[in-house]
Amino acid sequence: MPTHNDEVILCRCEGITLGQVRAAVQQLQPTSLRELKLVTRLGMGMCQGRVCRPIIQSVGQAMFQDRSETRLAYQIPTRPVSFGDFVKADDDYE
Amino acid sequence: MSSSPTVIIVGGGVIGASCAYYLSTCGIAVDLFEAGDIGGGTSSRCDGNILAIDKDPGFDSQLALQSQNLLADLAQALGPMEYRQPGSYLVCDNRDEIPMAQQWVAMQRSQGLDFSYLDYRAVHHALPDLAEDIPGGLYCASDATVNPLLYTHRLIEAARDQGARIHAHQGVQQILTTGGRVAGVRLESGETVLRDMVVVSTGIWAPRLLDPLGLSIPIRPRKGHLLVSARGPQFGGAKVMEFGYLMSKFGQERIAPSNLVEHGIALVYEPTMSHNFLLGSSREFVGEDTRPNPHVARLIAQRAIRFYPGMAHATLMRTYAGLRPFTPDHFPIVSRVHPMPGLFIAAGHEGDGIGLSAITGKLMSDLVLDRDPKVDMRLLQWDRFHKEDDDHAHP
Numbered sequence: 001m002p003t004h005n006d007e008v009i010l011c012r013c014e015g016i017t018l019g020q021v022r023a024a025v026q027q028l029q030p031t032s033l034r035e036l037k038l039v040t041r042l043g044m045g046m047c048q049g050r051v052c053r054p055i056i057q058s059v060g061q062a063m064f065q066d067r068s069e070t071r072l073a074y075q076i077p078t079r080p081v082s083f084g085d086f087v088k089a090d091d092d093y094e
Numbered sequence: 095m096s097s098s099p100t101v102i103i104v105g106g107g108v109i110g111a112s113c114a115y116y117l118s119t120c121g122i123a124v125d126l127f128e129a130g131d132i133g134g135g136t137s138s139r140c141d142g143n144i145l146a147i148d149k150d151p152g153f154d155s156q157l158a159l160q161s162q163n164l165l166a167d168l169a170q171a172l173g174p175m176e177y178r179q180p181g182s183y184l185v186c187d188n189r190d191e192i193p194m195a196q197q198w199v200a201m202q203r204s205q206g207l208d209f210s211y212l213d214y215r216a217v218h219h220a221l222p223d224l225a226e227d228i229p230g231g232l233y234c235a236s237d238a239t240v241n242p243l244l245y246t247h248r249l250i251e252a253a254r255d256q257g258a259r260i261h262a263h264q265g266v267q268q269i270l271t272t273g274g275r276v277a278g279v280r281l282e283s284g285e286t287v288l289r290d291m292v293v294v295s296t297g298i299w300a301p302r303l304l305d306p307l308g309l310s311i312p313i314r315p316r317k318g319h320l321l322v323s324a325r326g327p328q329f330g331g332a333k334v335m336e337f338g339y340l341m342s343k344f345g346q347e348r349i350a351p352s353n354l355v356e357h358g359i360a361l362v363y364e365p366t367m368s369h370n371f372l373l374g375s376s377r378e379f380v381g382e383d384t385r386p387n388p389h390v391a392r393l394i395a396q397r398a399i400r401f402y403p404g405m406a407h408a409t410l411m412r413t414y415a416g417l418r419p420f421t422p423d424h425f426p427i428v429s430r431v432h433p434m435p436g437l438f439i440a441a442g443h444e445g446d447g448i449g450l451s452a453i454t455g456k457l458m459s460d461l462v463l464d465r466d467p468k469v470d471m472r473l474l475q476w477d478r479f480h481k482e483d484d485d486h487a488h489p
């Protein structure tokens with residue numbers, strides 16, 4: 001990782017710092033990037049990883065040799081949308 | 095057995111984690127093998143509700159209540175897991191459901207559960223965002239909620255502190271037997287691990303390990319969707335479901351639009367501590383595919399807006415789906431397997447695995463240590479389905 005400062009923010013939407021990620025790794029010993037994301041909410045906020053993907057990708061590679069973040073997960077909706085508009089859209093538009 | 099037995103737990107979802115916790119608390123040497131991530135199966139694709147509100151009065155509700163009490167203790171004993179106890183609501187879609195709701199409250203109260211009926215004024219006072227035409231509802235005060243994945247990890251963390259060995263990303267290929275009893279397991283890697291006992295807690299995948307031993311259990315995956323909102327205003331701090339959810343859960347006839355009934359859709363609203371909310375739910379037998387179906391997701395959103403018109407303006411961020419380990423009578427299997435000494439099953443918790451996890455782990459420690467569990471274990475026995483197919487069906 002480029003810096004060892006615990007204050008560095010990795011995920012702006014959820015306000016997750018490198019320090020928080022390190023603490024979670026130490027306490028809960030996640031074994032993959034998906035587990036780490038689920039216990040810290042890293043990359044789980046409004047941007048859904050669109051902004052922070054490169055950072056998360058490097059965390060995944062450095063900690064778990066996990067490259068899964070380079071793949072785009074199958075997502076509904078493709079971007080955040082109001083529930084009202086989502087209901088109106090038709091099924092094949094995704 | 096003179097000294098305490100050595101035990102392998104297969105599966106690191108919430109059920110395997112709870113078994114690992116309670117067994118290691120009793121000083122039993124535990125090895126837990128999980129094929130993927132800890133909690134990576136259904137236990138990370140679900141809500142975190144710990145409910146009595148939707149349980150049949152009697153055995154069902156008493157089991158839920160015991161588990162709620164154990165979970166409240168765990169919330170004190172383990173690290174933070176977003177546990178809280180705001181109670182929960184069932185709301186009625188139409189006047190026809192009102193007498194049934196009143197009856198439900200009366201039955202629960204007669205069993206000593208803390209339920210109350212809410213008339214039009216009371217329900218709108220408690221839940222001000224509800225659509226104006228909702229005629230009434232009910233409230234259960236003992237209901238709680240937790241972050242299910244965090245909770246699973248806290249159980250694992252505590253089990254590890256008590257000496258349990260946790261092996262993630264090490265799948266079990268086969269249960270090994272010798273002379274008609276359990277000998278251990280063979281891992282995917284080919285390695286053999288020998289122990290006195292094996293607990294199968296692999297959720298929807300349990301039949302796959304048991305079939306080769308000639309043991310058949312009727313667990314099937316019942317898919318459910320969840321919609322995740324962005325951070326923003328919540329629609330109340332407690333869980334809210336529609337009364338029709340009860341009927342959808344028990345497969346009873348329900349008066350609702352046919353496309354809702356087809357996919358088992360009923361409103362489930364769950365606020366989280368991350369300042370957003372989750373919406374469910376659906377119940378379908380459509381195989382093991384966990385990719386969300388956009389059509390079902392839309393129907394869930396539509397149903398939510400019917401109860402909460404203001405939700406039309408909230409933001410949908412993500413959708414996912416999980417597979418509930420369904421059994422025909424809606425009770426889990428928590429059992430010794432008599433024909434195969436040393437073998438135990440803890441699986442089939444359908445939509446209640448988080449809520450029933452604590453009592454399941456506790457009961458498993460009783461079974462393993464041959465202590466007398468304070469619950470009628472016959473109703474949870476693995477072979478009950480063969481015996482009386484119809485008599486046991488849920489009312």
Ligand SMILES: Cc1cc2nc3c(=O)[nH]c(=O)nc-3n(C[C@H](O)[C@H](O)[C@H](O)COP(=O)(O)OP(=O)(O)OC[C@H]3O[C@@H](n4cnc5c(N)ncnc54)[C@H](O)[C@@H]3O)c2cc1C
Nearest residue numbers: 105107129135136137141143266297318416446447448449
């Ligand atoms: C949409 C939805 C909402 C829900 N909401 C709630 C709720 O609000 N409250 C509630 O109480 N419950 C809820 N549930 C139900 C709950 O999620 C499940 O009952 C519970 O997670 C089941 O836990 P489990 O440990 O049995 O299964 P899982 O979590 O699936 O764990 C089984 C584990 O076994 C592993 N495994 C499989 N085969 C092997 C092998 N051969 N070797 C090693 N490991 C193996 C898998 O990788 C998996 O991790 C919900 C479910 C869904 C789908």
